[in-house]
Amino acid sequence: MTHSRTIELIAPSGYPPDPASVERALLRLREAGHRVDGIDAVSRRYQRFGGTDSERASDLNRLADRAYPLPDIVLAVRGGYGAVRILSALDYDGLRQRLSNQSVALVGHSDFTAVQLALLARAGLVTFGGPMLAMHFGAETPSAFTMAHFWRALSEPAFTLEVDSPQEECIDVSGTLWGGNLATLVSLVGTPYMPQVDGGILFIEDINEQPFRIERMIYQLHLAGILARQHALVLGSFSGVKAYEYDNGYGLSAMIEHIRSVTGIPVVTGLPFGHIDDMVTLPVGARAHLHTHAGGFRLSVEGHPYCA
Known part of the structure; x- marks a missing residue:
């Protein structure tokens, strides 16, 4: 049974193109007993973005205000593009002091990967x-797998993901779990918003990128x-790949x-994460242990925020 949560919506990137999906999501969350704040984030429009750069940065910066009540969950409305435009405007010191x-x-x-990596690099925050x-x-039929793993990850101090996907080699390693969308991650290389992670477990995913671009x-x-x-390096889903004769x-x-x-x-394959219906929830910046074997792998994580 999922406990009632206060969920604050943010739109750091694009706006939702399908209002019906938003209405379904809001109805489901409220019917489940959750309080949903920040509703204006779903209706804001500025060009292709979910509001002006200032508005979208303010979604996050208000969390640094000690007079502002903290929610249990801060949930991005959607991805798209635009998060990189607000990175220089975020109050990293204030967010670190308030959210640590x-x-x-x-x-x-x-696209939220940009915010996540910046918060890890500049504020040491696990998202x-x-x-x-x-x-x-807001899916017409939400994935039971996705929802179950989401609430579990946010409610337990540690959890383990078991994946049945054949692996090429057997490893047993521990380190910081980090990563996200590959194109977004790569765009931060050489910037102050790229975490400097040594001995990490890096996971990546992407959509509509051909193998040569990946x-x-x-x-x-x-x-x-x-x-x-x-x-x-742990590979998630790379959906939208098409085969061409030229690839030979x-x-x-x-x-x-x-x-x-x-x-x-x-290189570990088969992580159910990315632009797919059935996806796991992974803490970016948490401690992790990865053990692979011929038939699959086990990923255990701890040290992330949770609310029992």
């Missing part, structure tokens, strides 16, 4: 890669020296094998 050691869960994925209001909570972005992480500092046998599998040979670090 609090149980507040900031949740989203896709959650997970479902968003319009796509998941490889090129992974190469950037490799050539920048970021992959060499990680214990493992080069696809995701060939790309992954090449990355394995070039980077020299373990």
Whole structure:
């Protein structure tokens, strides 16, 4: 049984194109006993964004105001593009002072990765890669898997994810779990908003990117020296990939094998995370232990915000 939560909506990127999905999400959350605040975030429009840069930054900066009541969950309305435009306007010191050691869960994925990595790099805050209001909570039929894992991740001090997906090699490593959307992550390389993680477990996903583009972005992480500092690279979903005759046998599998040979670090496949219906919720910046075997892998995490 899920306890009643106060959920604050934010729109750091785009606006929701389907009002019906928003209405379904709001109705479901309220019927489940949750209080939903920040409703204006779903109706704001400025060009292709969910409000002006100032409005979207204010969604997050108000959490640094000690006079502002903290919600239990801060939930991104959707992804898209626009988060990178507000990174320089965020109050990292204020957010660190207000949110450190609090149980507040900031949740989203896709373009929200920019905010998550910036908060980790500049404020040391652990957030959650997970479902968003319009796509998941507002789906015509929400995924029971996604919802169950979401509430579990936010309600327990530690949890373990078991994935039945054959692996090429067996590893047993521990480190900081971090990552998110690949294109967004790569766009932060060389900026003050890219976390400097040593001995980490890096997870990535993307949508509508062809294998050669995925490889090129992974190469950037490799050539920048970021992959060499990680214990493992964990691949989530890369949905929307299309096969073309020009590829001549080069696809995701060939790309992954090449990355394995070039980077020299373990590459784990099959993580149910990304632009998919059935997705797990992962703490970005938490402590993790990853154990792989021939039949799959086990990922255990702890040290994230939770509210029992």
